[in-house]
Amino acid sequence: MPKVTINGKEVEVEPGTTIMLAAQKLGINIPHYCWHPDLSIAGNCRMCLVHVEKMPKLVTACSTPVADGMVVTTDSPQVKEGVRGVLELMLVNHPIDCPVCDQAGECGLQDYYMTYGLHDSHVSLEEKVRKRKVIDLGPMVVLDTERCILCSRCIRFQEEVSGARELQFFGRGDHVEIGTFQDRPLTDPYSGNVVDICPVGALTSKDFRFKMRVWFLKSNDSICPGCSTGCNLRVDHRNGIIYRLIPRRNVDVNASWLCDEGRMSFKSLGRGKRLVKTMVRQNGKGLVEVNRKDAYLEVVRNLENISNQRGPNSIAAIASAMATNETLYLFKRFMQEVVGSSLIDFRTDDSYKLVREREDKVLRRLDKHPNSQGALDLGLVSEELGGLAGAIEAAKAGKIRALVMLFIPQMVREESAQVYQAISELLTLVEFSAVLTTHEIEAFAGADVLLPVAAWSEEDGTYTNYDRRVQLLNRAILPPGDARAGWEVFATLARISGKDLGFEHAGDVFARLAAETPGYNGLTHAAVGKLGVKLQQKAIGGS
Ligand code: SF4
Ligand code: SF4
Ligand code: FES
Structure with a gap:
């Protein structure tokens, strides 16, 4: 297996592994926009530039496979200057409307600007190419074309995962815009995922936007209650109110995705009156x-x-x-x-x-x-x-x-x-x-x-999904009354x-249950952990 040295640390990886993944194995985070672990490699944003010894130019870490003996640097002045240049180019036509953008606090542009940019814009607001804002793209998504950095993640998601193929690039040059044909609303039952994977504030959640600044939210890992798939998710809440559900990556269950119905399932807790008194x-x-x-x-x-x-x-x-x-x-x-x-x-x-x-x-x-x-x-x-x-x-x-x-x-x-x-x-x-x-x-x-x-969301416990994977839900908020x-x-x-x-x-209940139930033997909440445990014994029931 090839060995590669990144920032002075050596790591052995499978043949064909990219520099991006080899670096992640070492805990080194290389900046990126278009790369996503569950989508194909597009290599179009150029944010992941790194230096490889004996190579004349910087290369993109997301699309370059490692070779045995490769020596990579991700933090040299040359790399930082390269990344800074890419970022500046991306921000040329950015509307700089961060104070009113709902992505603030979890925006790739803001975060990398603070790490790599910190430059003054050479383009005045008047000179920027203006594009359309606040376009209603159906029940889940609002589009601001001006903020899009053309990373194509949303397009690839629909092409490769949901198969909906509704989002596309339109136009040419610096007038290229992301959108749907004639601004038609997204009908994709997985459309909420494009909000999660958009690294900037171009695609925001119609339901969540402007309800709460993300830095005020607390988070708990949980499991979707919407069907027997048991998608892994995170519950974002504050003061006993759930504000949103976000997918939690588990390659054995849901990769990085949720369906829209599951994502919005927390709303059904408010459907009808809660029983709060005996x-x-x-x-x-x-x-x-x-x-x-x-x-x-x-x-x-x-x-x-x-x-x-x-x-x-x-x-x-x-x-x-x-x-x-x-x-x-x-x-x-x-x-x-x-x-x-x-x-x-x-x-x-x-x-x-x-x-x-x-x-x-x-x-x-x-x-x-x-x-x-x-x-x-x-x-x-x-x-x-x-x-x-x-x-x-x-x-x-x-x-x-x-x-x-x-x-x-x-x-x-x-x-x-x-x-x-x-x-x-x-x-x-x-x-x-x-x-x-x-x-x-x-x-x-x-x-x-x-x-x-x-x-x-109001109790700790476990569900067992269709595939007999036992998964943990953690209490996010207190039960009422x-x-x-x-x-x-x-x-x-x-x-x-x-x-x-x-x-x-x-946890005590589960430990006893696990000791007595075939296939669950020896499990505890701690052993189930963040990603669950697949039971080995053959499934009972179902078709
Ligand atoms: S809308 Fe977001 S995800 Fe889609 S191309 Fe633009 S920046 Fe990328
Ligand atoms: S997110 Fe959708 S598919 Fe996944 S468990 Fe919930 S309802 Fe089922
Ligand atoms: S993350 Fe590598 S080119 Fe975009």
Whole structure:
């Protein structure tokens, strides 16, 4: 394998590796605009100039493969002067509107100007070529052609990744503009990615722009809740408000991309009213707010009574593939060890059968639940109960008298009306029902107790994606009001019932789950880490 020396440090790399990647292996960052790790090499911006010993001119690091014995310098005065010249050329027609640009704080032009530029412009504002600004490019993107540095990343993304081919360069010379034919809106379901990869403020997010300066944001790594693909992302938030979701690179799952629906899925937390208070049905008054402990006691008392009268298998449980593995695991243990019932099932409809089915060739999958595979792995399928449909039949036959349900509405697209109808029907058929949920939903009007639970982004935990990759979500914001993580609610209910399951943290729950679940053996949250772990054992369920 070739060995190359960069800034005095030697590194051995695969044949064909570019200087850019060899330098990154050494932790040396070479400035770049057009190069992107998940796109083809265009070599058009010339920002990545480096010096290679015995070569007469500076070369571009992104497109030059290393050769054995090559000696490269990225920080000599000659290189810095070359990069400074490239940058100055790029800024010739730049409108210098940084104070009103939403890219400020994460702009490649600003950052490199401070490192390499610091020059005074030789071109007055009046002499600059003016181009069009604030062009509406559909639901996700706003275009400012004046700020574009013609790196072609956005064009290559659409050509090579999404296949949409809507963005192009138009015009000639210094009048070249990025855009769409006749300014038509982007219809690409992955269009938000062009905002992420635009290194400057030419393409900005229609939703996020001007809402918050990026330096005020805090970030947490998480997983998209939108479908069974489980794309890796970052949650940017401040003061309990989520402002945006940004893709987090994982070459084994989503590379550097998100679909638009997943990117905007956090908005669905605000779709409908959040359930923030524990509610208990009181004679003649309907559901009224009570304190959390009283509500938990009400659940425990009723389940005990019905179990004593009708036996534990008169109590059924319906879980949700929107919940974390930790919550599903403790739900199952609560039912088996505290209630004594084996009737727990997560199948509210047949969508879990599509867990591995693609919706398109890029990322999206047809199962819009992030954790169907986790629910299957944890054995939350009861042939005796037969899912939600079976529970209705059993309740009609008088076999089921009480229900514990965990229901979290899907975050991409609407939950089907049939599922809500079925839930509503089941709640009217049983003597007692406790529903753990995130939102006030009409279908739960017949419940006897409503317990608010944390939604995605409000708890630590794991999902298992279609490919059986276990991935970690970290709490970004606090759950509202009385809401608690689902696993915490089941741990508390168990404790009140006199059976302490002994868990204080989501990490403890996962470690126990991993010790007991085939394929998960030995895993911990720390071992799952930033990029997840693919389980080796063959997948259970799905088509
Ligand atoms: S709009 Fe942005 S990503 Fe597209 S070519 Fe211009 S600078 Fe590059
Ligand atoms: S493909 Fe699925 S997991 Fe990925 S961003 Fe879209 S909805 Fe989220
Ligand atoms: S990053 Fe190498 S030429 Fe653009």
